[in-house]
Amino acid sequence: CFWHLWHDLRGFFNWSTKEYIVIGRILSILHGTRLCKYHITDNNSSIGFQYVQAMLFAIEEINNSTDLLPDISLGYKIYDACVSIARGVMVALALANGDEVVSAPSETFSSPCMAIATVIGPFHIPLVGKIGKNETICSLLCLFIYTSIIGFHLYFCQISHLATCACLSDKTKYPSFLRTIPSDYYQSRALAQLVKYFGWTWVGAIRSNDDYGNNGMATFTETAQQLGICLEYSVSFFRTDPPVKIQKIIDIIKASTSKVIVTFLSPSEVYVLMHEFFYHNLTGYQWVGTEAWIFDSETAARDRHHILDGAIGLSIPKAHVSGMREFMLDVKPLNSSSNELFAKFWEKLFSCKFNKSKSTDGNQRECTGHEDVTGVQNSFTDMSLMPIFYNIYKGVYAVAHALHNILSCNKACNNTVHLDPFTCMVSIKKKKKNRSLQRILLIVYLFMQVPLSVCSEKCPLGTRKVLQKGKPVCCYDCLRCAEGEINNITDSVTCVRCDHEFWSNERRDACVKKEADFLSYEEIMGALLTAASLFGTCMTAVVAFIFFRYRQTPIVRANNSELSFLLLFSLSLCFLCSLTFIGRPSEWSCMLRHTAFGITFVLCISCIMGKTIVVLMAFRATLPGSDVMKWIGPAQQKLSVLGFTLIQVIICILWLTISPPFPFKNFKTFKDKIILECALGSSVGFWAVLGYIGLLAVLCFSLAFLARKLPDNFNEAKFITFSMLIFCAVWITFIPAYVSSPGKFSVAVEIFAILASSFGLLICIFIPKCYIILMKPEKNTKKNMMGKGAPNKHLSLCS
Template sequence: MPFYQPGDLVIGGIVSQVFYFHDDAPLFNEQPAQSLIEEPVSIVKNYQHILALAFAVKEVNDNPRILSNVTLGFQIINNYYTAQMTYKATISLLSIQDRFVPNYKCGTPHTLIAVVGGLLSESSFNMATLLEIYKIPQFAYGTCSPAQGAKMLFSSMYQMVPNEDTQYKGIVELLLHFRWMWVGLLTLNDDSGDRFLQRVLPEFLNNGICDAFIFKIPKQTYVADILDLLLTQQEKYAVLAEKNTNVFFVYGEFPSIYILQALLFAFHAVSLPPLGKVWIVTSHWDFTAINMERDLDIQTFHGVLSFTVHSNEPLGFQTFLQTIKPFWAKGDGFIQDFWEGAFYCVIPVSDGDEGSSQTCTGEEKLESLPQPIFEMLMTGHSYSIYTALYAVAHALHSVYKSRPRHRVLRELQNVQPWQGTTLEKVPASYLSLSISTHLKAVDLWTVPASPPKSPEDDCGSRISSPLPSQTGFEDELAALYCTISNMKECVPPISLCNDYCFPGSSRKKKEGEKFCCYDCAPCPEGMMSSQKDTDVCVPCPDNQYPNKAQSECLPKLTSFLSYEEKLGNILAMLAVSFSLITASVIGVFRKHQDTPIVKANNQNLTYILLISLLFCFLCSLLFIGWPRKVTCLLRQTAFGIIFSVALSSVLAKTITVVLAFMATKPGSEMKKWVGKRLAKSIVFSCSLIQAGICILWLSTSPPFPDEDMHSLPGKIVLECNEGSVNMFYCVLSYMGFLAMVSFIVAFLARKLPNSFNEAKFITFSMLVFCSVWLSFIPTYLSTKGKYMVAVEVFSILASGAGLLGCIFSPKCYIIILRPELNNKEQINRIRNRYKE
């Protein structure tokens, strides 16, 4: 029985409060066939849609500023969620009251000015097929899944909810916020489900989200088919329960959504474990519980994130709901089914029926019902109906507000729908509707067998928070999920094809699988990743380096051979010690300068060699400390020239020994070559060549202070860049040449009969010198940073100490400890022994 309230103008309403599981209801019978079940399934929560229309009509009629002296009425018909009954309900609205004859004007016709409905997109288009003929405005308050070209075909239909694409973008933002990249899709097994996939899958792909599976829900079925459906779909339960897929995105309309609920009930009934997933749904889905669910002690959807249509709470709506009683309005053909279904009781039809334990008293309170059964707050769908009614009222008010009042009623009786509801004149606030910028997190669990005694016993809970990009939502969702999963730590779940690739690693694609599935590869040496699931590792800035875990960049420390550190301190002490020893040797030689051992082998060359060794030891200090421009210029050049002077002196001493021995032979012409001039020439010319190489080096590509960012991990090496490496090795090569010539000459003269013959000592010294510097080259090239400098300093000290020790330690031994050998008699005795 429809709900009818007369008025000068009538608003038609087609609602869906009762449905059948099948789609074979006859078109023109008063009641649909009941087939496999005894009575229709009542969706008691949808009764608020009827009350929203009635409340809006009451408000408009009570408001003298809108349609003064004009009364709005309404006629509401249930379409049972079927196409046949939707067509029948639409034709009934086009007919006179109680007559199923469209276009019949006899009797007492009502003026149908607009129609509100339907809840499903399919119902809306079925209604529009007939209403478009009469150009009657239609306000669809439910889903918005338009077929291609629907706006052109149905120009008189207005959607009170925004396009679905808006919701999809919001859901993608939600998934990205929580990094839910592995999502299961559940959709209708019809054309609207296919359109949904065509829109969502590209959006997922563009944002790096993968569908773990696609589960298609049957659109309608018989009650008896639920068991068969359970058997055929049970194998897919393992896919739904897969541990990596913790988020489901569901697209559907009632009653198909109820089919999903029934399947989950059935899965639980056969002892399958609960899924425990996060469900994300669009505004199509209103959470309802039907009568047959009251006896099922299971939890269906433990936690659901739902986009909802914008809704405000009209002033006085809850007070209006509190006045609703079983016989609150004459002609309400829905109240009995609603009341009995909501409170699980029976309204007596006679006095003899009273007294039963299940008899309705009429004093039951709507506010005591749980949210899945009935809501005291106006839902999004109800608010769309409420807004649609006001849109019509303001459209009529805009058309006739400037006309004399005595003419308004007479003109309205003859007005045509397309004349009276010029919606272009409606204020924008009534038609420019959009999806709310809020999400509702709904936790829906078992509906109790009996209604709660107070609002505190409500079975459902809701969270209303801003979009996830704003603060607050994540904490509320975590708290909700903690309640759902009984977890000790309240954190949102992870929904990925595989575990995160943590910082310090990057994603590596798995061959043959979707791009959301990947392996984790450690970052290469010297690179890092600071975030989860990084596609590539990146190098740190030059002045930073990756930590051991390669998860962040740390500032590099400066490194150079410093006096403060142990290595630099030891080398500096060695340099100073060798310098003091050399100075002591010079002092000993100066004190005993008149003795034969000091005078032998050219006294001047001895002093030149000792002084050059002293400066060699001191120049090693230039390599220690902060590299500066002056020290960088002097390091290698001073070392090269001073060492060349020392080696030139050694060569001159060796040649002097050979020439002096050869000059003692009778008739030798070598006497003219023996003298100080030859020794000085050798020292000067050999040193001048090295000085020329160093001058050329400084003039073309001189050394300079530099920072080496890459040689040592985590260190900025402060060093002297050699400028020209070739020139550096030229300096070393020339010193090596002098050392080799000295070694060869000394080796040949090592057995000459002279008690003060230095040739054999020079041979050992050159052997030490060459060994040190031949070892220096590979060691120098294989070390980095300050240790390269330390190797060179050590080589300078070792080679200098070799010269000092091998050449002068025997002489110091004789001078200090064996002075009896330091006399002319000892020299003559040795010479006579040689002549014999």
């Protein structure tokens, strides 16, 4: 299991004038249980030889260069680690000590590069290798210095081209580890971003139970959680695990609901999963993999049942080095049938045999050692691993440039820089670093439609996420936003409350301006109330015209015509003041509506009270020696009306001066509407106005009630009593209705109360008289008005 090549590619025999630097290399070519006695396989041996050729190509280019290490020749030394941790450590120590390696016991496959790095790391010997990803365990570039002047000295500056485990970035444990391939830290984060890009928030995870899988999946899990991705399950296994453990993993996958599987596996472990998935008929899963198996052409070749169809992942970027492919296919420098390793490789490559004996199969031809490699289609001629070859190429050049800088400084600087391990490693680190993840998608997405893998569907607009108790954050219910709240972002966890002048629409995904609600002329209720107001005004005008037309008749004269016309005028104002309550509230309308209403109604009631007092006093004046009539003449009646009204005017002026009504936007009564209303300003002023009207109404009703049974054929006190009864009933019921009615309905109630009381006064007091005037003119006589039992002075007093 030992392969040792010593080759000086330039000036090998000019020992007296040149220094010689030897590149050492450890890799796995053969596979076995003890002393590497397994048969060589085409794929693995081909990869090993390809790695060797890539290193030799870089060495030959450097040796042929007149600019880089012009006085130095590079050679190489190669050892096979045989997929063994123990052997890897032993050959590394052999390189460090300059010893030959004869044999080493084989052990189970684990993380050999970490073992080697742990052993030689304290000596600042950088490790090159790949941990737990495929069967090429660990490649170690070792730098040997040989000079004819100072004798043989050995120094190490190593660079990895395959070791991607993020754990090796811990410089406290592996201070001398360098590499030309990005750490899996970047690949893990990129895979999480890739999963997020496709909208997969509910995924499963399978990893190798080694440093590569555990560290890579840990970084992926951390990043996934930051991106809102949940892992339904995360399991680990090793390809040598017993069937019972693998069956448990299959059972977990069967019971899962996620359709995406993120993997940190080696190709050999993927082969195991492919077989198990086919055996249990598990299909329809979307595989997301690392470059360890996504980049492996053998994996695709073995997937005969299309278990991995549609798999996506990240790959090392494509690379091209001029002349490398031709050099790698030219294996003449290695062509030696006496070399056992080369012989086995050549026989496997061309299906032939060296030194063919009689016992050999007669159908198998004899190897000549000069077969044309370019005409063979197998893993050796497959250049899909060119990006890895390029990493080897860069590693050799990194060592060469570091040495060149050190040796050039020795010539130009005053102080000599020694070629010790630490100095070599520091010089290599000063090369330009590129920490970005330069990887590309390797496998083309094969499905017609991106599969869905979520625990819960995305919450649509107008809803918010509510976590399900005891489940991961990716499992949630979607609740509709409350009234007045919206959410215009899919999958949001909160709803936003609209501004106080806005309200949520029906879908709860946008705020719309609240409807301004007020009693307008355009709506049916406003139009009807307006019509009723105008009708009452016109009706009052007709009555006034009739009374004016028949002003000389006994019935008009008997009812105090001056107060009657003043009452009709005040009633028309009462009908018209209701119009100030309709329409959008403004400053002038708010101040006018209640004050105009209050003053006109006081004027109206004052006139009725004057008429009631006249009727009552007329009959009291018939008593002997009574002189009350001198106190209720026309002048006194007018002054009483003016006095009662003036009090209301003063109240209104104080109200408007101290705290007048004003337009107000009410956001509280209705959540989805803005009620445009008139704030009272001073509630004391408002209730003072109403209270004064109520006081006069009660007083007028009481006087009319006292005069209701006076002997007369046409006693006006009866009609006044009935009219004031209606007036009081309307306004008593108005108060609770007004308080309980919301928005514009409270305004409508107030208008209705104004119109109802106005119509009550107009109809009860004037319509009976109009009926006598127009329909029963024979009753419109002085004799009829005097009536039986009426005093002789009645008519003259009322006139």
